[in-house]
Amino acid sequence: MHSKPTFLVAALTISALTVDLSTVSAQLPIPPRPEGYTYANGSLAAPVQVDVFEDTMCPYCKEAAPNLHSVAQKFGQDSVRVNTHIYPVPFHNMAWECAVAVQIAHAYGGDEAAYAIIDQIFSNQTYIQTIDATTTAVGFLQDMLGETLEGFGAADWVSNYENAENAALTSWKVSAFRGTDYLPKYFINGVEVVMSASATVDEWTKVINGVLGINDDDTTAKDDDLPEDTCTDDQTYCQYAPGAGYCCSAGEMCIPNVGCRC
Numbered sequence: 001m002h003s004k005p006t007f008l009v010a011a012l013t014i015s016a017l018t019v020d021l022s023t024v025s026a027q028l029p030i031p032p033r034p035e036g037y038t039y040a041n042g043s044l045a046a047p048v049q050v051d052v053f054e055d056t057m058c059p060y061c062k063e064a065a066p067n068l069h070s071v072a073q074k075f076g077q078d079s080v081r082v083n084t085h086i087y088p089v090p091f092h093n094m095a096w097e098c099a100v101a102v103q104i105a106h107a108y109g110g111d112e113a114a115y116a117i118i119d120q121i122f123s124n125q126t127y128i129q130t131i132d133a134t135t136t137a138v139g140f141l142q143d144m145l146g147e148t149l150e151g152f153g154a155a156d157w158v159s160n161y162e163n164a165e166n167a168a169l170t171s172w173k174v175s176a177f178r179g180t181d182y183l184p185k186y187f188i189n190g191v192e193v194v195m196s197a198s199a200t201v202d203e204w205t206k207v208i209n210g211v212l213g214i215n216d217d218d219t220t221a222k223d224d225d226l227p228e229d230t231c232t233d234d235q236t237y238c239q240y241a242p243g244a245g246y247c248c249s250a251g252e253m254c255i256p257n258v259g260c261r262c
Contacts, residue, residue, distance in 0.1 A: 028177055029170045035085060036171075037106060037114040039072050042081025047258070048211050050082045051187040053180045056102065056121040057092035057128065060197035061184045065122065071204040080208060084118070086168070087175035087183065093129045094137040096168070101141040103164035103171075108156055109149055116148050213238070213246070213259020236260075 036051065052068065054061035072082045086102055088095035098121050105117040121128065124144070131137045142157045178187075186193045188211060195204070209215075231237045231247040238254035239245035248260035255261055 029173060031170050031174065032167070035174050036083040037086075037102075037111045037118075039069055039082040039084065039111070039115060040077060041111075042072060042077045042083070044081065046077065046079055046081040048075070048080045048208055049189050050080065051190075052082060052084045053087045053175050053178065053183065053185040054084060055088050055092050055095050055183050056086060056098045056118055057088070057095040057125060058183045059125065062122040062125055064184050064195075064197040064199065065118075067199060067201050068204060070201050071208065074201065074205065075208060079212070084115075085175050085178075086118075086171060087180050088168070088172065089183070094131055094134070097134060097137045097141060098128065099168045099172070100161070100164050101145065103167045104157060104160045105145055105149060107160045107164055107167075108145075108152055113149050117145060120144050120148055211258060 050068070050072075054065070056062075068082060072080050086099045088099040090096070101121070102114050102117050106114040109116075121141075121144075124140075128137065128140070131140065142154065145152050145157065146154075179192075184197060186195050188207070193207065195207070234250045235247040236252070236254050237245055238248045238260050239256060246260070248254050252260040
């Protein structure tokens with residue numbers, strides 16, 4: 001059984017640790033499945049891939065999650081995929097135990113079950129922060145899974161625990177190597193994007209519209225969604241999202257799944 005990563009003792013040490021880890025030549029453990037939990041069946045083919053690094057015991061992560069999930073629902077699973085990575089830090093009480101619980105939920109019921117437990121942990125975050133014994137926290141989390149996931153029992157917790165703890169540790173290492181030095185941290189299509197935990201749906205929408213090539217100030221959105229045969233001879237049709245595109249003007253280049261750029 002792996003021990004939790006207790007060598008992180010303060011927020012200021014995360015960045016230093018990340019730098020040290022990046023110089024290590026040893027192979028990073030390859031996860032047994034693609035890392036993270038996909039929200040609401042977001043498509044791997046979606047033109048906007050949002051990776052979120054969060055801790056279920058982080059109050060800022062709790063604040064940020066609902067609006068980002070609303071944005072994913074607004075754009076739809078074929079346009080935006082939100083993929084959440086759990087990165088427990090030791091100065092958040094019982095964060096490791098919660099991370100393992102989410103892994104157990106995923107092993108039992110997939111992404112939907114994982115998000116159900118993440119939401120429940122967020123809802124009970126204040127109480128969990130007051131728990132001073134690991135056994136008490138584990139008992140509370142085990143009961144939470146039993147109440148949230150139909151058919152889940154104590155035997156499911158025991159049978160999945162070791163693999164879940166291994167998976168949580170691998171996930172933690174992957175997150176550290178990605179340079180997770182604050183929470184929540186976001187990447188869109190592999191590029192870090194700094195967003196406040198209080199970012200609104202409108203603020204997220206503007207960022208994603210920019211990736212999709214949608215002009216917020218133009219209701220015609222540069223002739224978005226026009227069929228390819230409407231482009232003139234000196235224009236190039238550019239698809240910025242599945243089934244949606246517009247004509248790039250002369251001098252512009254088309255970046256597939258992004259839009260026209262000079």
